[in-house]
Amino acid sequence: MQLNVNGTSHDVDVDDEMPLLWVLRDELNITGPKFGCGIAMCGACTVHINGQPARSCSIPVGQVSGLVTTIEGLGTPDAMHVVQAAWVEHQVAQCGYCQPGQIMSAAALLQMNPNPDDEAIDRAMSANLCRCGTYPRIRAAVKTAAQNIREKNA
Amino acid sequence: MSTLGKITRRAFVIGSAAIAGGVLFGVYKYKQPYPNPLEKGLAQGDTALTPYVLINATGVTIIVPRAEMGQGVKTTLAALVAEELDIDVQNVKVEHGVPSNAYFNAAVLEEGVPFPPQDDSAMANMARNFMHVPAKFFGVQVTGGSSSTVDAFEKMRMAGATAREALLLAASAKLNLPKNTLRTDNGEVITKDGQRISYTELASLAASIELPDDVKLKPRSQWKQIGRPVPRVDMVEKCTGTATFGIDVLQNEMLYATVKVNPNLGAKCNSYKANNAVNMKGVKAILPLGDIGVAVVATNTWYAFKASEKIEFDWAKTDYAQTTDALFASAIAAFTDEHQDSQMRSDGDVEAILGQAGDATIHREYRAPLLAHATMEPMNATALMKNGELDVWVGTQMATYALSEASRVSGIAKENIRIHTTYLGGGFGRRLEMDFIIYAVMVAKQLEGTPVKVTWTREEDMTHDSYRPFAVARFEGVTDGDSVSALDVKISSPSVMESQMSRLGVSIPGPDSTIVQALWDQAYIIENYRVTGYRVPMGIPVSSWRSVGASQNGFFNESMIDELAIKANADPIEMRLGLVTHQPTRNVLQTAAKMANWGREIPPKHGLGVALVTSFGVPVAEIIEVVNTPRGIKILNVYVVADVGIAIDPLNIEAQLISAVNFGLAAAMMGEITLLNGKVQQTNFHSYDAIRMHQSPVIHTKILENGERIRGIGEPGTPPAAPALANAIFAATGMRIREMPFNKHIQFV
Numbered sequence: 001m002q003l004n005v006n007g008t009s010h011d012v013d014v015d016d017e018m019p020l021l022w023v024l025r026d027e028l029n030i031t032g033p034k035f036g037c038g039i040a041m042c043g044a045c046t047v048h049i050n051g052q053p054a055r056s057c058s059i060p061v062g063q064v065s066g067l068v069t070t071i072e073g074l075g076t077p078d079a080m081h082v083v084q085a086a087w088v089e090h091q092v093a094q095c096g097y098c099q100p101g102q103i104m105s106a107a108a109l110l111q112m113n114p115n116p117d118d119e120a121i122d123r124a125m126s127a128n129l130c131r132c133g134t135y136p137r138i139r140a141a142v143k144t145a146a147q148n149i150r151e152k153n154a
Numbered sequence: 155m156s157t158l159g160k161i162t163r164r165a166f167v168i169g170s171a172a173i174a175g176g177v178l179f180g181v182y183k184y185k186q187p188y189p190n191p192l193e194k195g196l197a198q199g200d201t202a203l204t205p206y207v208l209i210n211a212t213g214v215t216i217i218v219p220r221a222e223m224g225q226g227v228k229t230t231l232a233a234l235v236a237e238e239l240d241i242d243v244q245n246v247k248v249e250h251g252v253p254s255n256a257y258f259n260a261a262v263l264e265e266g267v268p269f270p271p272q273d274d275s276a277m278a279n280m281a282r283n284f285m286h287v288p289a290k291f292f293g294v295q296v297t298g299g300s301s302s303t304v305d306a307f308e309k310m311r312m313a314g315a316t317a318r319e320a321l322l323l324a325a326s327a328k329l330n331l332p333k334n335t336l337r338t339d340n341g342e343v344i345t346k347d348g349q350r351i352s353y354t355e356l357a358s359l360a361a362s363i364e365l366p367d368d369v370k371l372k373p374r375s376q377w378k379q380i381g382r383p384v385p386r387v388d389m390v391e392k393c394t395g396t397a398t399f400g401i402d403v404l405q406n407e408m409l410y411a412t413v414k415v416n417p418n419l420g421a422k423c424n425s426y427k428a429n430n431a432v433n434m435k436g437v438k439a440i441l442p443l444g445d446i447g448v449a450v451v452a453t454n455t456w457y458a459f460k461a462s463e464k465i466e467f468d469w470a471k472t473d474y475a476q477t478t479d480a481l482f483a484s485a486i487a488a489f490t491d492e493h494q495d496s497q498m499r500s501d502g503d504v505e506a507i508l509g510q511a512g513d514a515t516i517h518r519e520y521r522a523p524l525l526a527h528a529t530m531e532p533m534n535a536t537a538l539m540k541n542g543e544l545d546v547w548v549g550t551q552m553a554t555y556a557l558s559e560a561s562r563v564s565g566i567a568k569e570n571i572r573i574h575t576t577y578l579g580g581g582f583g584r585r586l587e588m589d590f591i592i593y594a595v596m597v598a599k600q601l602e603g604t605p606v607k608v609t610w611t612r613e614e615d616m617t618h619d620s621y622r623p624f625a626v627a628r629f630e631g632v633t634d635g636d637s638v639s640a641l642d643v644k645i646s647s648p649s650v651m652e653s654q655m656s657r658l659g660v661s662i663p664g665p666d667s668t669i670v671q672a673l674w675d676q677a678y679i680i681e682n683y684r685v686t687g688y689r690v691p692m693g694i695p696v697s698s699w700r701s702v703g704a705s706q707n708g709f710f711n712e713s714m715i716d717e718l719a720i721k722a723n724a725d726p727i728e729m730r731l732g733l734v735t736h737q738p739t740r741n742v743l744q745t746a747a748k749m750a751n752w753g754r755e756i757p758p759k760h761g762l763g764v765a766l767v768t769s770f771g772v773p774v775a776e777i778i779e780v781v782n783t784p785r786g787i788k789i790l791n792v793y794v795v796a797d798v799g800i801a802i803d804p805l806n807i808e809a810q811l812i813s814a815v816n817f818g819l820a821a822a823m824m825g826e827i828t829l830l831n832g833k834v835q836q837t838n839f840h841s842y843d844a845i846r847m848h849q850s851p852v853i854h855t856k857i858l859e860n861g862e863r864i865r866g867i868g869e870p871g872t873p874p875a876a877p878a879l880a881n882a883i884f885a886a887t888g889m890r891i892r893e894m895p896f897n898k899h900i901q902f903v
């Protein structure tokens with residue numbers, strides 16, 4: 001089957017039931033999305049499908065239709081997405097393992113709502129677990145990114 | 155080095171060594187107690203150099219021989235070298251080690267040992283000594299901080315200063331100018347008239363320089379990087395998905411595997427039937443894992459996961475407690491003379507005062523359950539055995555042990571093994587264990603020539619941990635006026651040290667002071683004060699869990715102190731201050747009180763709770779504000795003050811405090827591992843969750859530097875979180891919770 005990830009089309013030959021996460025990680029060597037739980041409880045595997053946040057560990061690849069974006073496709077070290085830049089500015093990451101998922105959830109939130117209040121942030125981000133407990137800085141970074149997006153759009 | 159013989163008062167001497175195209179600066183160990191294989195190829199009389207700085211034509215590399223698991227050690231330790239070397243840490247490469255050079259890498263591994271190098275047979279002795287200073291032991295292992303920060307604080311600065319000195323001397327020789335007319339700045343030597351030569355240009359010349367032995371460190375007033383926020387060198391990688399964790403390691407022609415091990419921890423796999431799994435799509439092999447389980451090897455991790463579910467097992471049982479009730483019964487049963495492990499405090503005459511007080515004595519019992527580490531990245535390792543050599547890629551907190559274990563399991567000599575340490579997706583003590591490394595090597599050994607990445611499912615990870623021990627604490631206290639006249643503390647728990655060391659093949663006589671950690675060693679001065687530890691016989695594997703014994707004992711002790719204050723009708727902070735004379739400890743408590751505006755009018759349904767715990771030498775005060783809403787308790791604010799002696803990087807310390815508080819709160823609110831039929835019942839984050847964004851409070855931090863010396867900060871923020879929360883809940887609701895997790899008794903928003 002065909003899978004478009006970060007703008008590149010890939011031919012993949014796997015079981016339809018294989019979760020998108022494992023196609024990305026083990027077939028395409030795209031390791032930014034992380035495995036944390038496999039049951040849509042931690043958010044480490046969050047990617048975008050047609051711009052919507054999705055837990056790639058729980059979506060069979062056979063059901064994916066549309067463009068997949070991973071953390072690698074959001075921005076690169078030399079050209080970071082506004083959300084990634086805010087994350088660096090606030091020095092959010094500790095072990096860093098959950099952060100690709102956190103950033104993808106935040107980017108999707110800000111795409112829909114460039115001015116989220118604390119409650120909107122809580123709602124959008126509570127599916128993403130961080131065992132290092134970086135939440136206060138995540139919240140601050142989301143707000144900075146939101147402001148930067150609004151300023152750019154103004 | 156010519157200086158080597160002169161220095162006898164120090165355990166190390168700074169040196170340099172020429173290597174192809176560059177120069178290494180670092181620490182020579184001397185008086186090695188065993189023949190050091192690294193010495194091959196070194197000149198007579200020299201011992202191996204543990205390198206911290208590598209300068210060659212391509213630039214400056216700083217080697218940080220500690221695992222980066224989130225605590226920022228890669229940046230803070232590199233900044234120590236960079237400070238003295240006069241180069242911005244952002245302009246250097248920071249590496250854990252250089253795997254391509256065996257000599258070099260092995261030297262780095264040596265440095266990864268949590269104690270001075272010793273031969274294996276001396277291990278027990280050494281560990282025995284450490285039993286009495288577990289804070290030191292665990293500080294080094296778990297955080298790379300505590301005592302190792304003290305050690306590194308000097309060593310790494312010296313390496314930087316020595317390298318700088320050599321570069322200055324090299325420039326002096328090259329330009330034929332007196333050294334005192336030269337200065338350094340951001341990677342260059344600068345002459346009086348402004349001529350600049352980069353360090354890289356001077357590297358090969360510097361390698362031949364005879365080093366002086368009187369290199370001086372910068373005074374604090376000249377620090378430009380230490381004491382200031384330094385952007386983490388791993389931050390951009392970690393925010394762009396380009397950081398390599400163990401689970402991300404890629405090798406050509408790699409296969410993917412998972413393991414299924416007996417959930418009766420430590421017991422054997424009697425037999426298994428894999429007929430239904432072996433022909434499943436993608437499956438390459440189903441291999442025995444010693445006698446405790448199997449590995450399923452496939453072309454994709456998910457195929458391996460799927461097939462592993464189809465294998466039928468006959469698991470042997472264990473002979474330890476099979477249920478949670480039985481665990482706690484074993485703790486209660488251990489409150490006997492026969493099981494007494496230590497009595498590390500016995501001041502005054504507790505018996506007499508308790509006897510006099512009679513019915514006025516306050517008796518309390520508290521409990522804490524088993525906890526899983528639940529690092530965000532499940533256990534994994536990748537291994538390749540080929541042509542009599544072995545490569546292991548793994549995020550480990552104990553690289554040296556990984557090397558020994560890899561050698562033992564594979565039968566390959568250590569010098570033919572390379573351990574490549576990746577980023578750790580969380581450690582918290584879990585990655586001190588060797589199981590995930592051993593399993594990967596077992597698989598690689600059966601599939602010679604093929605690299606295999608072995609990834610555990612979350613279910614396997616959660617049910618095959620070595621857990622934070624369960625514990626029961628019993629207190630008897632007597633108040634006198636608004637103070638405490640007697641406190642008798644009894645604590646019963648399995649021994650982390652015994653369990654952990656047994657897995658490394660070492661048995662240790664003598665008491666385990668982690669059982670009474672944060673009970674016997676607190677700043678409180680009470681006239682009649684006794685702390686007795688009781689050891690529950692070994693059963694389910696237990697291990698270090700962020701802050702070790704303090705993680706449960708802090709809760710017990712600080713809840714009891716709060717209960718005594720309430721009984722005495724005393725202000726909880728005033729009463730504590732009345733029991734503490736150690737000035738830095740008083741300061742953290744007073745500062746927290748000020749930050750929280752303690753004593754202010756509290757809105758209805760709100761409550762403030764305080765706790766003060768010293769662990770790993772760091773006094774930490776936390777004040778928590780909660781509100782009791784119709785949907786449950788909401789944690790609004792946490793005020794946390796810690797004294798670290800010297801703050802290398804305040805922004806990173808703040809991050810560590812925030813992390814430690816949330817870690818402690820998660821355990822207090824909802825952390826619980828239970829046993830049924832000998833097996834752990836929680837399998838994934840649906841049944842073993844942690845604090846999430848909507849529950850995470852605002853955390854106000856303040857770092858003080860009045861302590862006697864520099865301290866690590868990865869753990870000490872955790873222990874006060876649970877008691878401060880329990881005390882705040884009591885203040886808001888009148889409900890006293892004496893058992894973790896609190897959600898057994900009260901709901902959280």
Ligand code: FES
Nearest residue numbers: 036037040043057
């Ligand atoms: S791995 Fe997908 S949500 Fe946890």
Ligand code: FES
Nearest residue numbers: 095096130131132
């Ligand atoms: S940064 Fe470690 S789990 Fe979030």
